[in-house]
Each structure stands twice: as structure tokens, then as C-alpha cells.
Amino acid sequence: xxxxxxxxFGDNIDTDIIIPARYLAYTDPDVLGQHCMExxxxxxxxxxxxxxxIVAGSNFGCGSxxxxxxxxxxxxGIPVVIAKSFARxxxxxxxxxxxxxxEADLYDTIEEGETVSVDLAxxxxxxxxxxxxxxxxxxxxxxxxxxxxxxxxxxxxLRGRQ
Amino acid sequence: MGMTMTEKILAGHAGKExxxxxxxxxxxxxxxxxxxxTAPLSLEEFExxxxxxxxxxxxxxxxxxxxxxxxDIQSAENCKTIREFARKQGITNFYEGGACGIEHxxxxxxxxVAPGDVVVGADSHTCTYGAxxxxxxxxxxxDLTYAMVMGSLWFKVPQSVRxxxxxxxxxxxxxxxxxxxxxxxxxxxxxxxxxxEFDGEAVESLSMDSRFTVANMVIEAxxxxxxxxxxxxxxxxxxxxxxxxxxxxxxxxDARYRDVVEIDVSKIGPQIAFPFLPSNVKNVEDAKGIAxxxxxxxxxxxxxxxxxxxxxRILRGKKVAKHVRCxxxxxxxxxxxxALTRGYFEVYLDAGCIISPPTCGPCLGGHMGVLARGExxxxxxxxxxxxxxxxxxSEVYLAGPAVAAASAIxxxxxxxxxxx
Numbered sequence: 001x002x003x004x005x006x007x008x009f010g011d012n013i014d015t016d017i018i019i020p021a022r023y024l025a026y027t028d029p030d031v032l033g034q035h036c037m038e039x040x041x042x043x044x045x046x047x048x049x050x051x052x053x054i055v056a057g058s059n060f061g062c063g064s065x066x067x068x069x070x071x072x073x074x075x076x077g078i079p080v081v082i083a084k085s086f087a088r089x090x091x092x093x094x095x096x097x098x099x100x101x102x103e104a105d106l107y108d109t110i111e112e113g114e115t116v117s118v119d120l121a122x123x124x125x126x127x128x129x130x131x132x133x134x135x136x137x138x139x140x141x142x143x144x145x146x147x148x149x150x151x152x153x154x155x156x157x158l159r160g161r162q
Numbered sequence: 163m164g165m166t167m168t169e170k171i172l173a174g175h176a177g178k179e180x181x182x183x184x185x186x187x188x189x190x191x192x193x194x195x196x197x198x199x200t201a202p203l204s205l206e207e208f209e210x211x212x213x214x215x216x217x218x219x220x221x222x223x224x225x226x227x228x229x230x231x232x233x234d235i236q237s238a239e240n241c242k243t244i245r246e247f248a249r250k251q252g253i254t255n256f257y258e259g260g261a262c263g264i265e266h267x268x269x270x271x272x273x274x275v276a277p278g279d280v281v282v283g284a285d286s287h288t289c290t291y292g293a294x295x296x297x298x299x300x301x302x303x304x305d306l307t308y309a310m311v312m313g314s315l316w317f318k319v320p321q322s323v324r325x326x327x328x329x330x331x332x333x334x335x336x337x338x339x340x341x342x343x344x345x346x347x348x349x350x351x352x353x354x355x356x357x358x359e360f361d362g363e364a365v366e367s368l369s370m371d372s373r374f375t376v377a378n379m380v381i382e383a384x385x386x387x388x389x390x391x392x393x394x395x396x397x398x399x400x401x402x403x404x405x406x407x408x409x410x411x412x413x414x415x416d417a418r419y420r421d422v423v424e425i426d427v428s429k430i431g432p433q434i435a436f437p438f439l440p441s442n443v444k445n446v447e448d449a450k451g452i453a454x455x456x457x458x459x460x461x462x463x464x465x466x467x468x469x470x471x472x473x474x475r476i477l478r479g480k481k482v483a484k485h486v487r488c489x490x491x492x493x494x495x496x497x498x499x500x501a502l503t504r505g506y507f508e509v510y511l512d513a514g515c516i517i518s519p520p521t522c523g524p525c526l527g528g529h530m531g532v533l534a535r536g537e538x539x540x541x542x543x544x545x546x547x548x549x550x551x552x553x554x555x556s557e558v559y560l561a562g563p564a565v566a567a568a569s570a571i572x573x574x575x576x577x578x579x580x581x582x
Contacts, residue, residue, distance in 0.1 A: 012350055012351075012439060014545075014547045014548075016526070016527075016545070016547040016548065016549060016550050017547065017548055017549070020527065020549055021199075021526035021527050021528060021550075022527055022528065022532075024199040024228075024229075024526075025199065025229055025233075025234065025236035025237045025240060026236060027202050027203055027206060038554075039548045039549040039554035040548065040554075058351060059350060059351040059354065059384065062350060062351070062384060063286065063545060063547060064285075064286045064526075064545075065200065065283075065284055065285055065286040065288075065300040065301060065302050065303075066199070066200065066302075067200070067203050067284075067302040067303040067304060068203070071203075085351065085354065087351075087354065087384060088354065088355045088384070088386055089286055089300050089301060089302060092301065092302060092305055093302035093303075093304065093305075096302060096304035096305060097304065138186075138318075140186045140316070149304075150304055150305065150308055151207055151210055151211050151304060151307070151308075153308075154211045154213070154307070154308050154311060154312065155211050155212060157312060158211065158212065158213060158311070
């Protein structure tokens, strides 16, 4: 069970906001984390506490294919993003990088700074007395997570070849 | 039950007779692409997986186009790492220096993408190749690593939306205006996870360069891929440069679509997308008089020959407004060369433009035209998000090359007919 303080972001939070392109020459998670959400919330990295949770509107992660985006969010210790919907490349990238994503309509009913509890396995989100059930994670992706992600799946395939 | 073009291509590459929307498949990929900002993460994953070689050194493409010519030490280090990897793996299609162009203009031009292919690229605008009748989509670096090693990847078969375009084109209107109009109509998540299929008589009369522009921006509506039927025009384009066989797929008459949208292109004038979403689209008349500081004509969206020709037609004998920087970026060395021999460069130089080597540079605020606080640009690129081209308080207006060139002359957003 995860529990954390909420940071609210609206609709269509694009990858240029999550991590501006001028930092993409770097692959070091700590460097990327320092600039996460910088265009919207300057100094975000200094304000976030490990375990905080992002709650957003629709189409979170739209824009480029940069995997630096989930890497930057994770680097700040944010384990999960809850949004009304996610852009598709960001969705795949996040699972590949072990950033959990839950699709749920929470944005309009929660205040920034409130505490939210998340049961990832059950897809349950609790705020005070309210309980919201997230859209189930596709079975195929759960199996992939069960294998330890795509790279572990790849390792297994490569071992099978030998 | 019938299949769409996208379903047929995916079925064929998954070794299946039939697939339908929503199904998860493992499909063979014909080409796997990465660039100088996405390849470094891919190569880290390649190491982690303990992989020794790519699945086929002829089918992995590496293009150093984003922060090149190297903008700083870190970018240079990344390019060096990729170069060493390419050499070690014997990658045939490794592009840098004078051979390098903007990936999504370069790959079709070099005949690397064939109609009927499945292509994945660690760049969201990989969807561009749908103009050739290929299934082509952007993925992240880790997915790309998997494709690079295994020569296959998992996909969820997308449902399709069909856009039937009829009517005749207005003067100064091209592919960019059509796709901006469509994104303005359906919104930035109007086709999320879906395939956007374009057909109709108006599409048949659209040039290949314009079709690439349309397919390029389907990601801006959230789509997984965009696709055109490989008609005679597409096959002729491909035949001149083919490295492999083309496979032509047509949608079945009873193929299932989530929606069919009819568009009368006669009603579309020059379009412009206001900050900060590609869906904030208006007729250019509604933006008249907005003062600008910079114009960029180029990118994987609009850096092709047709775009440069349009810009030259408008700029001939004119001067760029004094306070405006007009940066022109031919997308590939071949385009650059043709523009030079056709005399476009003289037109641009006489007008006071800057001619840049092929690079993605300013589109993503990398280099070669980054905006300061409060500055405003009209750009033929594909995104106008907050801070996309520089300072978070700068603004990007997206348009086609005709509007961009006209605006450069007027120093404010202008309709091409005002200067032509």
C-alpha cells in the first residue's frame, strides 16, 4: 500500500513539461529529476517529497516518445501517477521503467496537498472516506510486470536462444 | 469480417490470417529506428539485457539528427557512444555528418521504408511513414531495444478512424492545413490509441510531401499511427529509391471503423495553431496582426522540397521584416542540394533568411533558434507546448510554410495572399 501527498496537474500534461527537451542529452535520473515539471512548477524537484503522488486530468504524457519523462518522475521518488487518461507511448514507457500508472477520475474530487492511499494490486485509491476504483491494468501488461518488465522478458528470450 | 489496412499489415507481420482491434500481438518489425536523444537510453537497456547483437544490422537505423551538429559536450559524447555502437554492430544505416538528415524525411527518401512495412522508432513522429502505406509508430527507448534485438515487438491492434477527404484545394493550402484542421476538429486526444486512415479524392491529389506532413502529425491527435493507401503516386515515389519489395494493402469494404469522418477540403483555408496545444486551431485570418520575432521553416513536418519551394515562391524578391529571424532548415542533404541547384538559396539569402544545416534543432528548443522570454514564433514544426522552443514564457504558432514565409515578410502573422 502506497500513501502520499498529492500534486495536481491538469489536462494534456505533455512530455516537454515533464522534462524539457534541452535536458535530453542527459540520461542520469538525478539530473532529469532536477528539471521535472520545471516549465509549470519551477523548483518542483525541491518541493516534492519522496512518496508524493501526481494526480492529473486527461491525456497525461502526450507528446514525444522520450523515456526520460517517466525516469524524471521516478527519480523524484514519485511511485505512481493517477490520471483520467494517459497518452499511449508514455503509458508503455512508464511500465517499462516501473512507474505505476492508474487510470481513474480523481482530479476533480481531490485537493492539492491531500493525502491519498493507493493499493496498486487491487487498483484501489482512497482519500479520506472516499474510495475510487481505477480502470484495471490490461492482463498482458500485468504479466509483463510479473516477469520483471520488458528487459527481463528480453533476457529470458535471449537465454532461451542459447 | 473485413480488416482495415492497419489490421492487415499487423496480421501479416504476426503470422495471422486475421486480427481485430484490441487484440495483443507480437509482430515482426521491418525497421527499428533511434536518434541521438533516444538511442543512448536504448543502448543502456541493450547492455542491461546482456544482448550481444542487433537482429539485423541492415534493419536498425540510427540517425544523429536532434542535437547535431553537436550543440554541447554532452551531445557530442552521446553521438560518440552511438557511433561506436554502430561501428561494432556493423549498422549499415548509420547517418551523421554530411549524410545526415532529419530522420522522418531521410528514411523514406533513402527508400528504407517500404509500403506494407511495420516500422517502430524511438521518436513519436515515426508515424510519418504511414504516408507510404506502412504501419509505423513511435515507441520509447526500452521498447526499441526489444525490437532492435528480437526483430519483433508486442502491439495492441488499434481501432481505426477513417477520414474521407473530398473537394478541391484552395490556393496556399497543403497537407499542414489539412492535419491542423483535423486536429482542431477532433482534439489532442481525439484519436488516442487509434489508427487514422486518410482517403478520398482530395487525398489522391495530395503530393507525397504533403501526405508525409499529414501522417507526421497524427500523434498530435494522440494516434498510434496514420495511414494512406499506397496508390500509384506512393508506389512511383518508392520505386525510384526502393531497397525492398512493396506490399500494398487495401481496406476491405466491410472493414470496421470506430468512426468515418467526411471532410470537404474546399472549406479549408490556411490554418494556424495558437499556443499551447496543436488543437488550438484557427483560420489564419483570426490571427492577423500578431507580432512575431522568429519564423522557422523546416522539421520532419515541413522541411521537404515542396515546403521549400512554397517558401521560395513567397519570399522571392521580398525582404524578411527587420526585427524577425527567419530560419530555413532543409530536412536532408538531398533536399538541401536540390534547393540549392533550383536557386532557392539565393532567394532566401536575398530576403535575409538564415539557412541552417539539416537538424531538428529549434523545433524542440535544442539549438539553432531557441526563443527568449516573451518571444513569439511562427513555425512549420509540429508542437507548440509550453516552452517547446525555449523559454516557458515564449510562444509558438504552428502553420504551413506559406503562412510562415508570409509572416516573416510582414513581421506579424499574415495570410499568404497579402504578400503574394
